[in-house]
Amino acid sequence: MTxxxxxxxxxxxAILTWAVEFDIAGFDINVVGVILMIGGLAWLLFAVYRLSLARRAVADTTATTVIEDPVTHRRTYQERHYNDPPAV
Structure with missing residues (x-):
């Protein structure tokens, strides 16, 4: 669903509703066009809703480590991403 x-x-x-002049006994092409537009609008709203859920579900990919040097009493902040190679 996109x-x-x-x-x-x-x-x-919209094309079937406003641009097509076609008549069949017992079949209204304008009603079919309106039904398709309503279905397309529902589909569009559902796709946007699913897209917003997918963006919200992204996990945190960083890890922050605090290293304190006992001699100088300085703190070093190290940030690693999960796709980085392992530190040696």
Whole structure:
């Protein structure tokens, strides 16, 4: 489910609603276009919701270590990323 899928449904529904002049007995193409636009809007909102959840679920990838030198009493802050090679 992507954002593009919802936009495509909305565009297809708009084309069927306002640009197509087609008549079949017992079948209204304008109603089908409106249904597709509503479905595309629901799809678009759901895709944006899922995207916001995926961005919120990203884990912290840094680790901070505090090293204190006993002689100079200075603190050194070391920040490592998980994809860094191991320190020797």
């Amino acid at each position: 954002i593009a899928g919802g936009i495509v449904l909305i565009m297809l529904g």
